[in-house]
Amino acid sequence: MINGFLMKKLLVLSLLFACLTGEAANKADSVVMTVAGKQVLLDEFVFMARKNGEVNLSDRKSLENYVELYKNFKLKVAAAEAEGLDKTKEFTDELEGYRAQLTSSYLSDKEGEDAAVRAEYDRLxxxxxxxxxxxxxxxxxxxxxxxxxxxxxxxxxxxxxxxxxxxxxxxxxxxxxxxxxxxxxxxxxxxxxxxxxxxxxxxxxxxxxxxxxxxxxxxxxxxxxxxxxxxNPGMRHVAHILIPFQKDSVTRSDSETLALAEEVYQKVQNGADFGELAEENSSDGASARKGGELPWFGVGEMVEPFEKAAFALNTPGELSKPVKTRFGYHIIKLIGKSGIPSFEEKKKSWSRLMAQGERNFEYYKAFDERMKKEYGYVFYPEAYDELVALCNDYFPTDKEFYEKAKDMNKTLIHLVDTDFPQSEFAYYIQRCPFSTKTYAGDFMQEVFDLFVRDIVTTSERKNLITKHPEFTHLMQEYRDGILLFNISNRQVWSKPAAEQPELEKAWLKELNKEYPVTINWKLLKKLKK
The missing domain is CATH 3.10.50.40 (Chitinase A; domain 3)
Incomplete structure (x- = not known):
């Protein structure tokens, strides 16, 4: 998203930060076990034990049991690696998919996103x-x-x-x-x-x-x-029978259609099954096959006469008299009613919508503001106003706009210990002209907000592991988990259930013979103190 020069500036800063913090972290790490030549560090072991929730590291028996369990887990992972299961395309794709998902969870502010959706929901x-x-x-x-x-x-x-x-x-x-x-x-x-x-x-x-x-x-x-x-009166669930003005090549008059609808209505009133009558008489084929049943709907989703009649019904089973719409006459039966959907019901679909297009600035505002604060954002309005003045005559994506802006080198923003001039933002507009706005000033403002977000997000990605050490452990856990599943499925789980306990026992015995294991009990015993 951002140009090469900007990437280099951010990369130098990120690597410097990583070197300073990474060196300190390595000194603090100690090896609790070595399995098949691979070290398991103390921080990984403790992280996984605490995540397990049932391990008491201060209790000798609990600690010993978990050491045995974790050793066996790593042995199976080593066996999977020996068979090349970590080299397959399926494995790589799944792991990269999880990395993207996990990274995204850190590059967000869930509370802020929920608040943005809540603000919309409160209008419902x-x-x-x-x-x-x-x-x-x-x-x-x-x-x-x-x-x-x-x-x-x-x-x-x-x-x-x-x-x-x-x-x-x-x-x-x-x-x-x-x-x-x-x-x-x-x-x-x-x-x-x-x-x-x-x-x-x-x-x-x-x-x-x-x-x-x-x-x-x-x-x-x-x-x-x-x-x-x-x-908002909420939602309604109804079934209907539609008697159309036109059926096949025959066009009926209003009075003829009404007479047929009233005949069906009387049959329902006299005890005939509504669903069967819908199947026999309704021209709405999709609902007729379901006894006339329609999906739940709210206001504004049906033609007005149908909606008014449906929302006037109060008791499940209650019928409307024939209701005229442009399609014909409807007999409506109330199945159920409810209030507006809950926040949780709307949150997923609305979050997806707000994360795209023009509403993304509201949706990600909390994250954007937090990142700007963390990375020392300073805005220079006079420099920005000079770019706004160009919008009086040129659209930001016009060649003429860039020709004039590329030589403007006043500092526009200061961020991540770096000054970014007007010309760099002008270049970004040409490379990433992503905005839903059609008015020049609004367009430039949206791209500017994306420019700032791009800078802080790039920095945050580079610093992700040093700022959030658990990221490495979560990636390791997921990686090893995929391998464990695949090798266990091949060796044990795909076999008859009755045979699995013995197969598991024999497999572990073989793995313990095949791969060397050393346990640092001296270090582990310190965990009990």
Whole structure:
């Protein structure tokens, strides 16, 4: 992600740190055993014993039992290595996959990430009803390009503020715009994580009846009118029978369709099985095969008449009278109801969404801020403002932007004991132009935040083992664990269960003869003190 010159600067600093701390660590380590020519150091042995949870190192018998267990474990690993199981592609891929996963767990702030998701989840308790007019901006917009569009948005804002209806104004402007850069939309139900972050933030900050000034997003300028904020009624689980207006090549009138639906409704009322009637009569094939059952749904997920009828049902088993939608007439049966999904239910899917795109800055903010503090971040706003000034005329990915910025060498930030000039950030923009924003200033800000994150993350990766010694032990444990599983499966576990105890015993006896083992009991006995 970052250029070679920057990598070299960070690598020198990281190696210096590693040498100073690594030398001290090696002096402190002692060998507790040697198995098949490989040393097991005290810190690894103690780490694994404590992780086991059932080992009491101060108790002689417990210590002796664990030494025997750990020795046998290492013997089996040695046997796996002798058979080349640590050289296979499957082994390498699995180990590297775990390394990436483990590394990622250190390059994050789980509490901060949960807090970011929680902030979104706290909005889930309310459903917003709103209208908005969008005045689109070009895909790559510099500051001067926004003026005319903003002025059009402000004229519409003033009209609505002075009493005109937002729907009337929006629809009129949409009709008049032959370029199709203006649009009006009424949103019956808006929930968090359903729209652009800036739009959502503005909408959830408003009071019913309030009109916003033009709000800039990646699409353009929006004027938002909030009509209502209502409690989220939760989720519903229903079955339905759909009597369509059209079946095969036959088109029925509204009255004919309603009559057929009322006939089916009466059959259910008279005791006929709802599921069987759904299979026989419903044109919704996917649900008909399941007795009419639909997945759980919340507000805004079904057409409005269907949703209103479903949420009006209160008792499981309760039926709606035939409900008309554009598809036909529905008979709805309530199966179950619940409140909004719990935080734990939403956390996994929302975390995945927030870790990508524009919301990643909220999601990783706690980690970014902690790393900036640890690595001595200093920001020079005047140097940054000079780059912002270029955004008045050029988009940051334009060749002209780079041609002007590449010779700007004022210090932009100080980080990891290093000064980073404006020109280095300009080079980074060309190499890593990753942003969802279409406005030049917003685009540059996102790439700048990524630039800083890239520097601290690179440093943190280099210092990972020295800052977190347990990382090495966890990698060793997982590596040896894969080998143990594979060799044990080959030698014992794939055999008949009745034979396994004797096979295990004979195998261990053979391994103890084949591979030399020395135990440093003098050192181990000190653990009991």
């Amino acid at each position: 308790g309310e459903v917003l009803e709103l209208s908005h007019i969008l005045f689109r901006l070009p895909e790559k917009t510099v500051s001067k390009d926004t003026v005319a569009v903003y002025e059009r948005a402000m004229k519409a804002y003033e009209r609505i503020k002075n009493g005109e209806d937002i729907a009337a104004v929006g629809q009129e402007l949409t009709r008049q715009d032959s370029t199709k850069q203006t649009g009006y939309e009424y949103a019956r139900c808006l929930l968090p994580m359903q729209t652009i972050k800036a739009f959502e933030n503005q909408a959830y900050a408003m009071k019913p009846g309030e009109l916003s000034m033009p709000v800039r997003t990646t699409l353009g300028f929006h004027i938002i009118k909030l009509h209502s904020r209502k409690p």
